[in-house]
Amino acid sequence: MTDTGRGRKTLVVGGARSGKSRHAQSLAERAGGDMVFIATAQAFDGEMRDRIARHRADRDQRWRTVEAPVDLARAIAAADAPDATIFVDCLTLWASNLLLGEHDVDRHLREVEQTLAGARGRVLLVTNEVGWGIVPDNALARRFRDIAGRINQAIAARADEVILMVAGIATTIKESARD
Amino acid sequence: MTDTGRGRKTLVVGGARSGKSRHAQSLAERAGGDMVFIATAQAFDGEMRDRIARHRADRDQRWRTVEAPVDLARAIAAADAPDATIFVDCLTLWASNLLLGEHDVDRHLREVEQTLAGARGRVLLVTNEVGWGIVPDNALARRFRDIAGRINQAIAARADEVILMVAGIATTIKESARD
């Protein structure tokens, strides 16, 4: 099974500034094909706008960018094709958008799981670990940790491959053989 | 050496919502025997009460539950038997109880270490990593990180097996052969 395997799902997980997006992007660009970048980020403020613009400048011109702050399942389904390479960045911002927009997390997560199960393209998803600090003071932050952790577990369970990033170093922590 | 090995001590470590308790519980239920769940949680508020009740509902009826917010060594010793499977959830709440109750952490930790060294049953312990965020503003939180980290290191050093959980994926980071 090569890295470019169609239908293969890879989750890249790690802390902030651990090199997650860069690693997932390099795997995606190696896979090639019809490359779709699905951004879950919303540009609420200048800091986030700068970050989005910087990330966009980092990607090469082969990428088509789609914004999907909430309807991630629909965006993945729309981009999916046997020749597609889909790069979702990132599940943690999606979790945050679901929480702050008071969307039904269970339903949205279930739809993404189903879409991934049926996807024919190569899919790479990036997510943050956010639960390794002390318990946050405020209840909203605790709910966010719960939701983000739940999403990470669900997607990791369905991924063929899970890669942990620490200081830019990739370690494969799950690897499923596929036919 | 099988998973059901008597006298074997396993520490399962990870961030919040990383699937630690679920994984330790599934290892414990596979081991079988006389199953004792030692809960260190204290139901201070509604949020914690809900979490405790939810976790209790997740466990099957074979489990006997013992509460040990502070005297963990005594609870383990009381539950221990060649046929026992003891599941301690979790060391981080225990650390918090020791700190907030102004108990002697060193003495309590030493007692738990000695009890584990002599335990004849299968013991599984769950703990949180809490030191991977930025340094907390308040001194109490910093003391808590220090104590929780010290406990984790001490128990990991004495465990036969240490398992790191990330997004529900288990990675064995320590594995000792046993006679």
Place this chain on the structure above:
Amino acid sequence: MTDTGRGRKTLVVGGARSGKSRHAQSLAERAGGDMVFIATAQAFDGEMRDRIARHRADRDQRWRTVEAPVDLARAIAAADAPDATIFVDCLTLWASNLLLGEHDVDRHLREVEQTLAGARGRVLLVTNEVGWGIVPDNALARRFRDIAGRINQAIAARADEVILMVAGIATTIKESARD
């Protein structure tokens, strides 16, 4: 390739109280030679002074200690020799000193990278993972996470060996063969 290999660079990374410094120190003491401890800590307050004094008491008398809160490249270069064992503790405090002192992070980082590339001695560097919690409220803490993460990635990329510490357990996540 043995642990004592001259010119070899090892980065030890982990959360607070994960046993990073102790592990790096034990690797360094095994390497022996002319042992130089480069401390980036600054004793701003009593808590930090206590921590520095405690760490110093932990090291054996063979160590010579040099303080380098900002000019880390220069301190490494000055200590470097074919027989030197250099232990830098830690990059995260250095990142904090660069940020708070409004120094040019890129320039300082580049100088350290160049110094490491040419170093003839055995070099061990310790650093904290700080980006595994929820996004900090204040902008300065977010900038700190960015800088600390960037430094970790840059040094890890140039290290021959990267070791992840969790609960005192060392896991090698990068290992380069060297001539």
